[in-house]
Amino acid sequence: MFWCCLALLLQPPATGEIQLDVTEQTVTVTGLSDADLALLRAPAPGHEAVRVYFDRASLAERGDQPTMMGRWRVVEQRLVFQGRFPFSRGYDHLLVVQPRADQAPSTWVFSLPDLPKPPAAKFVGLFPDSDQVPENLLRWYLFFDQPMAHGYAYQNIRLEDEQGRLMGSPFVVVPEELWDPARRRLTLFLDPGRIKRGVGPHLEHGSPLQAGRAYVLVIDGTWPDRHGSPLGADVRHRFRVTEADRRSPQRADWVLNPPPAGGQTPLRVVFDEPLDREQVPRFLDVADASGTFLPGDWWVQPDGRAATFVPHRLWRTGTYALHISSRLEDWAGNHLIALFDHALEENNVGVAPHQTFTRVFRVD
Amino acid sequence: MRSIPLKVMLVLVATVLLVADLTGATLLARAEFNEGTMEPKSMSALTFGPEGILFIGDSVGAQIFALDTGDRTPAANMDPVAQEADLEGKIGAKLGIPAGDVLIHDMAVNPISQAIYLTVSRGRGEWNSPFLLPNDLGNASILLRMDKSGDFSEVKLNKARFSVVAVPNPVAAEKEHRWKKTKLRVDAVTDLAFHDNKLYVAGLSNEEFASTMRVFDFPFKKQNSATQLEIYHGAHGKWETNSPVRTFLPLEIEGKQHMLAAYLCTPLVSFTMDQFEDGKAVRGKTLAELGSRNQPLDMIAYTHKGKTKIILSNSNRTIMIFDPADIAAQKEGITTEVDHKAGVPYKDLSGVQVQQLADFNEKFVVLMQRLPGGKLGLYCYNKDWL
Numbered sequence: 001m002f003w004c005c006l007a008l009l010l011q012p013p014a015t016g017e018i019q020l021d022v023t024e025q026t027v028t029v030t031g032l033s034d035a036d037l038a039l040l041r042a043p044a045p046g047h048e049a050v051r052v053y054f055d056r057a058s059l060a061e062r063g064d065q066p067t068m069m070g071r072w073r074v075v076e077q078r079l080v081f082q083g084r085f086p087f088s089r090g091y092d093h094l095l096v097v098q099p100r101a102d103q104a105p106s107t108w109v110f111s112l113p114d115l116p117k118p119p120a121a122k123f124v125g126l127f128p129d130s131d132q133v134p135e136n137l138l139r140w141y142l143f144f145d146q147p148m149a150h151g152y153a154y155q156n157i158r159l160e161d162e163q164g165r166l167m168g169s170p171f172v173v174v175p176e177e178l179w180d181p182a183r184r185r186l187t188l189f190l191d192p193g194r195i196k197r198g199v200g201p202h203l204e205h206g207s208p209l210q211a212g213r214a215y216v217l218v219i220d221g222t223w224p225d226r227h228g229s230p231l232g233a234d235v236r237h238r239f240r241v242t243e244a245d246r247r248s249p250q251r252a253d254w255v256l257n258p259p260p261a262g263g264q265t266p267l268r269v270v271f272d273e274p275l276d277r278e279q280v281p282r283f284l285d286v287a288d289a290s291g292t293f294l295p296g297d298w299w300v301q302p303d304g305r306a307a308t309f310v311p312h313r314l315w316r317t318g319t320y321a322l323h324i325s326s327r328l329e330d331w332a333g334n335h336l337i338a339l340f341d342h343a344l345e346e347n348n349v350g351v352a353p354h355q356t357f358t359r360v361f362r363v364d
Numbered sequence: 365m366r367s368i369p370l371k372v373m374l375v376l377v378a379t380v381l382l383v384a385d386l387t388g389a390t391l392l393a394r395a396e397f398n399e400g401t402m403e404p405k406s407m408s409a410l411t412f413g414p415e416g417i418l419f420i421g422d423s424v425g426a427q428i429f430a431l432d433t434g435d436r437t438p439a440a441n442m443d444p445v446a447q448e449a450d451l452e453g454k455i456g457a458k459l460g461i462p463a464g465d466v467l468i469h470d471m472a473v474n475p476i477s478q479a480i481y482l483t484v485s486r487g488r489g490e491w492n493s494p495f496l497l498p499n500d501l502g503n504a505s506i507l508l509r510m511d512k513s514g515d516f517s518e519v520k521l522n523k524a525r526f527s528v529v530a531v532p533n534p535v536a537a538e539k540e541h542r543w544k545k546t547k548l549r550v551d552a553v554t555d556l557a558f559h560d561n562k563l564y565v566a567g568l569s570n571e572e573f574a575s576t577m578r579v580f581d582f583p584f585k586k587q588n589s590a591t592q593l594e595i596y597h598g599a600h601g602k603w604e605t606n607s608p609v610r611t612f613l614p615l616e617i618e619g620k621q622h623m624l625a626a627y628l629c630t631p632l633v634s635f636t637m638d639q640f641e642d643g644k645a646v647r648g649k650t651l652a653e654l655g656s657r658n659q660p661l662d663m664i665a666y667t668h669k670g671k672t673k674i675i676l677s678n679s680n681r682t683i684m685i686f687d688p689a690d691i692a693a694q695k696e697g698i699t700t701e702v703d704h705k706a707g708v709p710y711k712d713l714s715g716v717q718v719q720q721l722a723d724f725n726e727k728f729v730v731l732m733q734r735l736p737g738g739k740l741g742l743y744c745y746n747k748d749w750l
Binding site for chain 2: 053058059065067084088150
């Protein structure tokens with residue numbers, strides 16, 4: 001009964017069509033009656049005759065929400081609303097025109113289409129990508145060609161055994177996720193508590209990888225990039241596990257191939273075993289006889305067995321030194337002065353502090 | 365000529381004297397304000413001075429604005445602000461963006477009108493570390509005023525009445541944080557406090573000891589002082605000069621003016637104000653270590669029913685309530701390595717993830733808190749319960 005009366009009291013709604021101008025960020029209503037336009041030119045005080053609501057879905061959910069900031073005016077026979085800020089793309093905006101408070105409101109929905117998404121990111125490889133890794137492998141790096149979304153890493157990486165059985169908790173879950181600043185390289189640690197012998201997780205669950213067995217590291221195709229587009233198909237990296245690597249890199253066994261003077265031939269360093277490719281440029285430096293570091297670029301062989309250094313300027317005749325930080329690690333996290341997993345009784349509570357070693361070479 | 369009754373005259377004289385006494389300096393300041401378009405590059409930090417003057421620290425632009433909000437109608441009552449369970453959703457509706465794209469940078473309450481002022485930016489940027497603060501992610505360009513009923517309006521910066529002063533020698537625009545990899549410039553101004561007609565500004569300078577406390581006379585003059593701050597971070601076991609004060613306030617301890625300052629990961633330090641001198645480097649007294657992996661977010665002090673309290677909100681700890689008597693009793697600062705929690709005792713109050721905190725009126729404080737459902741709430745808390 002009440003609603004019936006209310007409906008009778010209300011004036012018919014305004015009529016008209018709307019147009020969206022993306023450049024001007026305006027929405028324009030045309031076809032309003034002269035009576036409505038007259039009312040809109042002189043709206044009653046306190047009555048919000050033109051209202052724009054952002055996101056019709058959230059309005060329906062909340063029941064009530066403030067109107068968007070903006071200004072409206074009547075220009076000739078048109079009503080023009082201009083938002084204080086650009087309209088957001090991909091959302092339904094609700095425009096309400098109600099020239100008089102006792103008039104039924106007219107509503108229109110408008111939206112700016114989403115911009116097309118750029119092509120989805122691709123998984124471009126991992127390190128080490130060898131089909132053989134030691135039982136005590138400490139980390140993988142996963143590489144993508146475009147920035148990835150944050151917060152989806154661990155649900156999209158899994159380790160399976162040869163029979164396709166899921167391996168439980170092989171990785172350290174770091175809620176912040178270990179991305180490089182560009183978010184194109186993820187560092188994935190195998191659980192060090194399970195790698196280190198003699199500590200609780202190892203005693204209870206054993207190493208995450210077992211020598212002699214084969215596994216598959218699976219990168220799930222649903223992993224979203226920064227724009228929410230999934231990677232596509234799953235990537236399956238199959239590998240076998242060899243005996244644990246319990247030897248530090250031996251820098252005395254590295255082979256240096258000094259370049260000739262006068263050019264930019266690379267200095268080549270061949271390691272005694274594969275090293276952590278991503279660490280090499282951080283922990284190796286080349287200095288001249290005065291001790292000044294040479295600006296230049298390191299390139300590391302994809303398998304981490306050798307690296308080359310190209311200085312930004314030409315090599316001059318003289319004595320140089322390769323500076324090697326003891327922090328540089330092999331695939332198992334063994335650095336130059338200690339193993340990642342060393343037995344306490346053998347020494348090494350309070351391993352020697354990190355230091356920088358040098359290997360002198362001549363350029364002639 | 366009719367004579368004015370003595371009683372009325374006394375009242376008139378008293379009123380004139382009172383008005384002159386309270387507002388002389390700031391009326392003078394407001395007389396020097398220019399009218400025009402205020403163009404901050406980032407509204408990084410806010411604090412209210414007298415007479416509705418809002419101080420706005422602009423880290424990127426390396427300047428401080430004093431804005432006459434004209435907001436001088438006293439609040440009608442001591443009621444709390446209308447509780448809001450989804451502040452970002454509400455602001456997003458005003459700005460035409462989803463709640464997740466609303467980033468609130470700072471909050472200040474006008475003590476006269478009890479209106480809440482917020483600086484806001486659209487778009488969250490790349491939030492990928494718990495150590496990033498709003499100013500690391502974007503530059504606040506929108507100033508909003510929220511009245512007690514919860515209605516928002518934008519404070520227009522064109523046709524504004526304001527004055528501005530440069531922050532000399534700010535941390536260089538290209539310098540990066542060592543491990544956050546963010547631009548240090550966003551911390552050129554981290555917090556502000558108006559005290560005794562002076563504006564105190566914490567932040568980073570381009571000096572070797574980057575952490576700096578600047579003191580500006582108000583009305584602004586060209587000259588100001590910059591004191592470099594050094595603190596002992598007990599949990600790290602070393603003296604530090606690079607980490608800026610995150611939040612601070614003036615506090616009288618045993619009759620002497622102090623500055624109480626909180627730092628990342630989370631030393632609480634006091635400086636005596638008479639230490640501050642241009643070009644000098646001073647050491648603070650580390651009163652407490654309040655926990656690792658924590659950002660102190662906001663600190664306020666007020667006196668309620670004769671008792672002064674200091675309230676600190678944190679990113680990763682509860683609200684902490686300090687008694688000035690406990691601070692006064694801490695005669696020796698921490699100068700050797702200690703555990704993550706040491707020093708002055710405090711009372712815990714439930715309330716983690718309180719992003720912003722302000723003294724609201726004589727009965728309430730106002731809190732902005734990330735709620736368990738993920739939404740950002742705004743509500744008042746009765747001082748009787750603190």
